[in-house]
Amino acid sequence: xxxxxxxxxxxxxxxxxxxxxxxxxxxxxxxxxxxxxxxxxxxxxxxxxxxxxxxxxxxxxxxxxxxxxxxxxxxxxxxxxxxxxxxxxxxxxxxxxxxxxxxxxxxxxxxxxxxxxxxxxxxxxxxxxxxxxxxxxxxxxxxxxxxxxxxxxxxxxxxxxxxxxxxxxxxxxxxxxxxxxxxxxxxxxxxxx
Amino acid sequence: xxxxxxxxxxxxxxxxxxxxxxxxxxxxxxxxxxxxxxxxxxxxxxxxxxxxxxxxxxxxxxxxxxxxxxxxxxxxxxxxxxxxxxxxxxxxxxxxxxxxxxxxxxxxxxxxxxxxxxxxxxxxxxxxxxxxxxxxxxxxxxxxxxxxxxxxxxxxxxxxxxxxxxxxxxxxxxxxxxxxxxxxxxxxxxxxxxxxxxxxxxxxxxxxxxxxxxxxxxxxxxxxxxxxxxxxxxxxxxxxxxxxxxxxxxxxxxxxxxxxxxxxxxxxx
Numbered sequence: 001x002x003x004x005x006x007x008x009x010x011x012x013x014x015x016x017x018x019x020x021x022x023x024x025x026x027x028x029x030x031x032x033x034x035x036x037x038x039x040x041x042x043x044x045x046x047x048x049x050x051x052x053x054x055x056x057x058x059x060x061x062x063x064x065x066x067x068x069x070x071x072x073x074x075x076x077x078x079x080x081x082x083x084x085x086x087x088x089x090x091x092x093x094x095x096x097x098x099x100x101x102x103x104x105x106x107x108x109x110x111x112x113x114x115x116x117x118x119x120x121x122x123x124x125x126x127x128x129x130x131x132x133x134x135x136x137x138x139x140x141x142x143x144x145x146x147x148x149x150x151x152x153x154x155x156x157x158x159x160x161x162x163x164x165x166x167x168x169x170x171x172x173x174x175x176x177x178x179x180x181x182x183x184x185x186x187x188x189x190x191x192x193x
Numbered sequence: 194x195x196x197x198x199x200x201x202x203x204x205x206x207x208x209x210x211x212x213x214x215x216x217x218x219x220x221x222x223x224x225x226x227x228x229x230x231x232x233x234x235x236x237x238x239x240x241x242x243x244x245x246x247x248x249x250x251x252x253x254x255x256x257x258x259x260x261x262x263x264x265x266x267x268x269x270x271x272x273x274x275x276x277x278x279x280x281x282x283x284x285x286x287x288x289x290x291x292x293x294x295x296x297x298x299x300x301x302x303x304x305x306x307x308x309x310x311x312x313x314x315x316x317x318x319x320x321x322x323x324x325x326x327x328x329x330x331x332x333x334x335x336x337x338x339x340x341x342x343x344x345x346x347x348x349x350x351x352x353x354x355x356x357x358x359x360x361x362x363x364x365x366x367x368x369x370x371x372x373x374x375x376x377x378x379x380x381x382x383x384x385x386x387x388x389x390x391x392x393x394x395x396x397x398x399x400x401x402x403x404x405x406x407x408x409x410x411x412x413x414x415x416x417x418x419x420x421x422x423x424x425x426x427x428x429x430x431x432x433x434x435x436x437x438x439x440x441x442x443x444x445x446x447x448x449x450x451x452x453x454x455x456x457x458x459x460x461x462x
Contacts, residue, residue, distance in 0.1 A: 025432055031230055032219025032428055033282060035435060094426070096435045101421070109419055162419065164400075166227040168327040 003070060010071050014078045017045045018085070035093035042086035047159065047173055049079035050122075050152050054180040061183075073129050076148070080122040087119060111161035118154035121147045149184065152177050206273050211284035211428055213355050219428065220362045221278065222381055223330055224313070224320040231322070232362035239319045241365040241382070250310070250387040253301035260366055264352070267291045271356075272349060272370075277411045277444045279375035283425045288370050289353030294344040297388075302340070306388035309343040311336045311369055311380040329400050336380040337393030337407065338371065341452055347372055350383075373446040375409045406462040410453070411444035415462050 001009070021038050024030040030037040056072040059065045095101045106112050125145055127133070134141050156177055160170045222232035225239075244260040269289050277283045297309070315333035317323040323332045342348060349370040352359060359365040364381025371378050377397050397405035404418050413423045422440055430436040443449050453461075 032215035033229065033426070033430065034432055035426065035430060036229070036282075038432070093432050093435060096437045105421065108416070108421075111419065163329065164227075165223040165322075165329055166325060166327045167329065168227070168325070171327060 003067075006067065007071060007074065010074060014049070014075070017041065018082075035089070038089045038093060039086065042082050042089055043159075044169075046079050046082035046086050047155055049075055049082055050148070050155060051173065051176050051180065053079055054148065054152060054177070058180065058183040076122075076129065077126055080119075080126040083119045083122050111158050114154045114161070115158035118151045118158060121151040121154075125151075146184075149181060152181075206275070206285065208275065208285045208427070210273070211286060215428055216284055216286055216354070217360055217362060221280075221376065222322075222362055222364065223328070224322045224332075224334065224382075225362065226322045226325075233360075235321050236361035239316070239361045239365070241359075241361065244366045244384075246367070246383060247385040248300045248387075249385060250389050251303040251306035252388050253303065255300070263296065267295060269352065274349075274370060274372040275444050276370075276372070276376055276379075277425060277440065279377055279405070279409070279417060279422075281417075281420055281422060281425050281440075282430070283427050283438075283440075283444075285427075287355055288349060288351040289356065290349045290351035290367075290370065292346050293348045293350050293369070294346065296350060296386075297343060300388075302388045305390050307340055308389050308392050309338050309340065310385075310387040310389050310393040311338075311383050312385035312387070313380050314382040314384045330396055331399060333384075334380060334396045335393060336369065336378055336395045337389075338369075338378070339392075339452075340388075342371070342449075345449060345452065347446060347449065373411060373443040373449045375411060377405070378409050408453075408458070408461050410449075410458060410462075411440060412442060412458055412462065413440040414442075415459055 021030070021041055025034055025038065028034070053072060053076040056068050056075065060069050091097060091099075091102050095105070106116055125148060128137065128141065128144060137144060156170070156174055159173060163170050218233045219229045220232040221229065222236075225232040225235040242260075245257050246260065246263060247255075247257050249255050269291055271287055271289050273285060273287045275283060275285055293309075313334035313336075314320075315323060317332075322328065338348070349372075350367055351364075351370045352367050354360070354363050359368065364379075367383055368381040369379045369383065378395075392407060395405075395407060397409075398407060411422075416422050424437050425440045427436045427438050
């Protein structure tokens with residue numbers, strides 16, 4: 001498949017969850033509390049795209065999926081996209097656009113307080129993901145973009161601190177994240193020796 | 194047939210009823226799973242009949258009673274109550290049932306009965322949530338009320354909703370409804386009612402005592418650590434104009450305030 005076609009395919013597929021939410025909101029198929037449904041779905045998709053983005057370099061390295069490398073940027077930007085949709089849906093659909101309430105809740109709730117920097121990191125990485133910024137930052141670009149691991153850890157804590165009746169999601173996403181982080185640690189250790 | 198014979202016995206409530214399809218598909222009933230639509234999707238194998246309830250503890254007439262036997266001489270009434278979930282959403286629901294005190298009096302609580310402990314059913318084969326290795330809940334689900342709360346005329350045992358038998362996802366065949374407390378106090382699918390001397394340790398208090406107390410009275414002045422309790426979203430709630438309303442003390446049932454006179458409700462949350 002030519003790169004251009006692949007790029008469009010990934011783009012369209014990554015938008016399917018969003019399209020489903022829009023469809024569900026319009027045709028009222030999101031259940032009794034659509035606000036909560038959208039909040040949860042966008043949060044989980046941000047998490048999933050974070051993990052997919054983190055999976056790219058191990059897949060390229062160990063399975064030789066070199067074709068995937070040019071698409072890592074877009075996958076990361078989708079993590080940002082769903083993360084922003086998550087925050088905006090909280091602000092608009094849950095808090096009814098009450099800015100004072102948003103400020104109060106961010107400060108008062110530890111799980112929101114750790115979720116915010118995760119999103120800020122993704123915003124910073126999104127802005128500096130262009131070729132121009134790569135050139136300008138040189139070697140430091142790589143260092144800066146390793147913050148994605150921190151963003152994942154913060155996002156996971158954000159999820160973990162909301163566990164109520166089941167550890168399932170926290171364990172699932174934590175386990176996948178741990179595997180992906182371990183590749184990074186291995187690489188780091190090999191470099192050292 | 195008993196359900197059909199029930200008569201309305203509710204002070205008129207101005208708020209609109211929550212639509213049936215929302216009330217029966219948006220449920221917290223962790224025995225059937227942790228998503229809101231899990232109870233309606235996963236409760237098909239649950240068999241609520243025949244049903245026995247064990248009455249135990251500080252009563253003169255303990256025993257295992259058949260549900261039909263319990264309902265024999267009791268008139269059912271319809272009551273429209275607000276339901277406020279601790280998660281800051283709410284509904285208005287037409288229950289069918291009878292005041293708990295009518296039931297308790299029949300079994301003659303002794304003077305040592307200070308609390309009522311409710312135990313929900315444990316059937317992991319019919320309730321997939323109870324079979325989950327990832328659950329934080331130590332089954333079976335347990336709840337409790339102080340004796341005066343249990344005897345309060347607002348406290349209801351419900352067997353129906355919207356003019357029909359309770360559906361499995363709503364806690365069939367009988368459940369508690371305590372309208373001035375957060376929804377989790379209203380134990381579902383009850384198999385055991387015990388009169389006890391000591392305050393029971395209810396399930397959510399076991400899991401997170403800093404977040405869920407024994408009393409769990411609806412109180413806009415005491416936040417849940419993870420979210421504000423000042424307001425609630427009354428379902429159905431639109432997306433761009435969410436139906437956000439201020440939460441009322443005791444969920445608007447101020448007549449229960451006297452039960453808590455002299456108590457610090459910040460400490461006894």
